[in-house]
Amino acid sequence: MDGTTFVRKEILAAQSPPTSEIGIGGWARENLFGSVFNSVMTVLSATAVVLFLAESLPWILQSSWTANSLSECRERISDRYGEGVHGACWSVIRERYLQMLFGFYPSELYWRPILTFVLLLGALSPVLFPSIPRILLVFSAVYPFVGYWLLWGGSIWGPFSIVAGFAIGIFAGQHVKYRIAMIAVLILSVYLCFRISGYLQTAAPVGIEPIESAQMGGFLLSVTIGTTGIVLSLPIGILLALGRTSDLLIVKAICVGFIEFIRGVPLITLLFVASTLLNLFMPPGTNFDLILRVVIMVTLFASAYMAEVIRGGLAALPRGQYEAADALGLDYWKSIRLVILPQALKISIPGIVSTFIGLFKDTTLVSIIGLLDPLGLSTSIRADSDWNGIVWELYGFVALMFFIFCFAMSRYSMYLERKLEISNH
Amino acid sequence: MKRLYLLAAAAALGLSTGGAGAATLDDVMAKGHLQCGVNTGLVGFAAPDENGVWEGFDVAYCRALAAAIFGDPMAVKFTPVTGKTRFTALASGEIDVLSRNTTWTFSRDVDLKQTFVGINYYDGQGFMAKKSLGVGSATELNGASVCIQTGTTTELNLADYFRSNGMEYDPIPIETNAEAKELFFADACDVYTTDRSGLAATRASHEDPDSLVVLPEIISKEPLGPLVSHGDDQWADIARWVLNALISAEELGVTADNAMEMAAGTNNPEINRMLGSEGNFGEMIGLSADWAVHAIMARGNYAEIFERNIGVNTPIGLERGANAIWSDGGLVYSPPFR
Numbered sequence: 175m176d177g178t179t180f181v182r183k184e185i186l187a188a189q190s191p192p193t194s195e196i197g198i199g200g201w202a203r204e205n206l207f208g209s210v211f212n213s214v215m216t217v218l219s220a221t222a223v224v225l226f227l228a229e230s231l232p233w234i235l236q237s238s239w240t241a242n243s244l245s246e247c248r249e250r251i252s253d254r255y256g257e258g259v260h261g262a263c264w265s266v267i268r269e270r271y272l273q274m275l276f277g278f279y280p281s282e283l284y285w286r287p288i289l290t291f292v293l294l295l296g297a298l299s300p301v302l303f304p305s306i307p308r309i310l311l312v313f314s315a316v317y318p319f320v321g322y323w324l325l326w327g328g329s330i331w332g333p334f335s336i337v338a339g340f341a342i343g344i345f346a347g348q349h350v351k352y353r354i355a356m357i358a359v360l361i362l363s364v365y366l367c368f369r370i371s372g373y374l375q376t377a378a379p380v381g382i383e384p385i386e387s388a389q390m391g392g393f394l395l396s397v398t399i400g401t402t403g404i405v406l407s408l409p410i411g412i413l414l415a416l417g418r419t420s421d422l423l424i425v426k427a428i429c430v431g432f433i434e435f436i437r438g439v440p441l442i443t444l445l446f447v448a449s450t451l452l453n454l455f456m457p458p459g460t461n462f463d464l465i466l467r468v469v470i471m472v473t474l475f476a477s478a479y480m481a482e483v484i485r486g487g488l489a490a491l492p493r494g495q496y497e498a499a500d501a502l503g504l505d506y507w508k509s510i511r512l513v514i515l516p517q518a519l520k521i522s523i524p525g526i527v528s529t530f531i532g533l534f535k536d537t538t539l540v541s542i543i544g545l546l547d548p549l550g551l552s553t554s555i556r557a558d559s560d561w562n563g564i565v566w567e568l569y570g571f572v573a574l575m576f577f578i579f580c581f582a583m584s585r586y587s588m589y590l591e592r593k594l595e596i597s598n599h
Numbered sequence: 600m601k602r603l604y605l606l607a608a609a610a611a612l613g614l615s616t617g618g619a620g621a622a623t624l625d626d627v628m629a630k631g632h633l634q635c636g637v638n639t640g641l642v643g644f645a646a647p648d649e650n651g652v653w654e655g656f657d658v659a660y661c662r663a664l665a666a667a668i669f670g671d672p673m674a675v676k677f678t679p680v681t682g683k684t685r686f687t688a689l690a691s692g693e694i695d696v697l698s699r700n701t702t703w704t705f706s707r708d709v710d711l712k713q714t715f716v717g718i719n720y721y722d723g724q725g726f727m728a729k730k731s732l733g734v735g736s737a738t739e740l741n742g743a744s745v746c747i748q749t750g751t752t753t754e755l756n757l758a759d760y761f762r763s764n765g766m767e768y769d770p771i772p773i774e775t776n777a778e779a780k781e782l783f784f785a786d787a788c789d790v791y792t793t794d795r796s797g798l799a800a801t802r803a804s805h806e807d808p809d810s811l812v813v814l815p816e817i818i819s820k821e822p823l824g825p826l827v828s829h830g831d832d833q834w835a836d837i838a839r840w841v842l843n844a845l846i847s848a849e850e851l852g853v854t855a856d857n858a859m860e861m862a863a864g865t866n867n868p869e870i871n872r873m874l875g876s877e878g879n880f881g882e883m884i885g886l887s888a889d890w891a892v893h894a895i896m897a898r899g900n901y902a903e904i905f906e907r908n909i910g911v912n913t914p915i916g917l918e919r920g921a922n923a924i925w926s927d928g929g930l931v932y933s934p935p936f937r
Contacts, residue, residue, distance in 0.1 A: 244804065245914070248806060269649055270649060273647075273649060273651065277651070278647065278651030281650075386676075388676060388677075388678065389651075446683070446684075449684055449687075450684055450687035450688070450691070451687075453691045453692075453693060454687070454690070454691050541639075542681060542683070543681065543683075543684050544639055544678070544679045544680045544681045544684050544688075545679075546639070546679060550639055550640075550679070553639055553640040553775070553777065554639060554640035554646055554647050554679070555640070555646075556640060556642070556777060557638070557639075557640030557641050557642050557644075557645065557646035557655075558642075558646045558647075558648065559642050559643060559646075559800075559803075559913060559914045559915060560914075562642045562800060562803065562804040562914065563780070563804025563805065565777055565780070565781055
């Protein structure tokens with residue numbers, strides 16, 4: 175046998191891929207028309223999108239931004255685009271967008287909610303992004319008091335004294351040996367500081383104009399209720415989940431009872447309890463703020479769901495992780511903090527963020543008990559005889575605003591998952 | 600619905616034992632403002648404008664009441680309440696007076712322990728249909744699909760009406776008025792039923808109001824009026840006589856413009872007694888002598904309030920009809936100031 179078998183000695187130069195596989199054509203071939211079923215679906219979807227846009231775009235674009243009432247809108251649109259054309263009346267958004275954002279907050283004080291919101295982003299950033307210097311966490315801890323004071327106004331001494339009480343309590347607590355004593359010192363110092371705040375106010379009155387809850391509305395209300403609920407429900411939910419998986423009988427019974435009760439009751443019912451029942455139980459004359467009552471109920475509701483999401487994460491951890499933490503000689507709180515929770519929370523991220531998004535959207539239910547959130551306000555705006563009959567424009571605006579918030583939360587959760595995925599390898 | 604009703608009843612009961620006898624007027628004076636429950640938004644009756652200032656037919660009454668007490672129509676804060684929260688808000692003392700197009704019924708008055716202080720609008724349930732349907736009377740509606748708000752008295756009235764006339768109908772239940780409008784305009788139902796004032800407002804918001812027709816039948820009585828809690832008769836008297844003052848003012852020709860002038864004294868002793876230049880009615884009711892002058896100057900007399908908010912020259916365009924003053928053939932009537 176002579177060498178009839180051909181063996182290539184040198185490697186061929188790489189060629190560019192065939193034109194059918196690159197560029198837009200190639201991408202479309204692969205992704206849109208990969209198979210017969212694929213092609214059919216693509217054509218159907220494209221038709222649906224085109225039909226939708228053909229119907230909605232003229233409505234969105236052939237609109238009026240400057241009219242002062244719905245009838246004026248209709249006149250202008252038919253003058254400009256011809257008789258019988260249906261266009262959006264965006265004028266209502268132009269006239270009322272500040273009301274949709276801030277409710278009846280005094281317009282000269284709009285800087286306060288805006289500043290609160292900007293500071294909120296600042297306070298959240300060290301929590302959300304680990305690359306931000308850790309020292310800023312101090313600001314995050316103080317922020318709830320700053321935010322409360324900015325939104326509701328009034329004397330600075332109340333929130334200030336509580337922060338001071340915490341600071342003194344933590345400082346003094348470090349010199350105490352037992353945990354129980356530490357907590358006692360903390361509570362005592364907060365209480366004492368709160369008691370003297372009244373005297374401070376009479377001695378040196380410092381404050382900004384107080385705002386009543388009734389003046390808040392629109393997205394200010396949604397964001398306030400939503401953020402407070404979100405921020406508070408996570409730690410409470412963690413504690414409830416730990417309590418439910420605990421071996422301590424009474425703790426476990428309380429946690430199970432709480433979670434199952436709250437999950438067995440619709441949020442609407444809890445809101446009705448907050449708005450109507452609670453103030454009947456209290457002595458006549460007490461004025462327990464409605465928004466505060468709603469925030470408490472929403473927080474309790476979200477905490478119960480959060481607890482179950484986190485319990486799912488705890489259950490998904492292999493038993494070996496718990497045993498490994500025990501074998502290292504860590505006590506309960508250390509093993510939870512250092513070994514269990516970091517892993518359990520990571521598993522639970524999608525569920526946690528879903529709960530957050532659900533909670534934020536559920537804040538619109540407060541319109542049923544007469545609080546003027548964006549949906550409640552849209553009813554009020556429609557009740558103005560100038561804008562009576564406007565529906566799609568207002569709901570569209572509300573939907574857009576909610577989409578921005580919820581989409582941001584959803585993207586953040588994906589970022590966090592990717593990041594933790596990488597850091598795990 | 601039933602559960603909420605029981606809840607409200609229990610609430611009212613609890614309060615009537617706890618809070619009875621408290622002088623609401625003193626509390627209101629101490630607060631420095633009146634707290635008034637209004638609709639979260641009903642065209643012509645209550646709505647906030649772009650600056651957040653509430654105006655409307657029901658709101659004007661609250662302003663008059665605040666003016667009678669404080670001399671200032673702006674000394675009133677508004678709590679928007681829904682159909683479900685309104686009675687507990689009143690029973691728990693969260694609001695001092697409820698002025699929210701509320702129908703005066705036996706059970707609300709007696710069982711829920713409230714005091715209706717009068718009637719400021721005589722409404723009734725009606726039907727609206729597209730002209731193209733070719734229906735001229737509600738008796739021709741056999742087999743029609745009807746858009747109806749759930750959980751309201753209108754739902755029950757509708758069932759009663761069709762049953763007593765031996766007709767069938769197909770109810771399309773909806774939650775809010777806005778939803779009903781969209782469905783009705785989009786031909787999802789043949790007729791839309793609610794109070795006639797609401798029908799007029801809905802019709803006015805349509806692009807072509809003439810294509811809609813309100814059928815002549817009125818199938819229920821809906822006397823709307825302000826109300827206060829049981830247990831404080833002085834407060835109920837104040838609320839009642841402020842409303843009566845507005846109505847009497849129309850009858851006697853006292854308006855927002857001439858009230859101050861007439862308060863100096865006129866030839867008509869009833870005007871003099873009402874406006875305080877004769878007698879001591881202010882002292883009897885626990886207010887200043889010129890309480891009625893302030894109430895009338897707040898937003899005008901009954902006719903002025905009606906015309907500004909819901910009358911024929913507004914987009915809602917309601918005729919006075921049954922709501923004309925009694926001397927013009929209507930039902931609106933005030934006991935005398937004597």
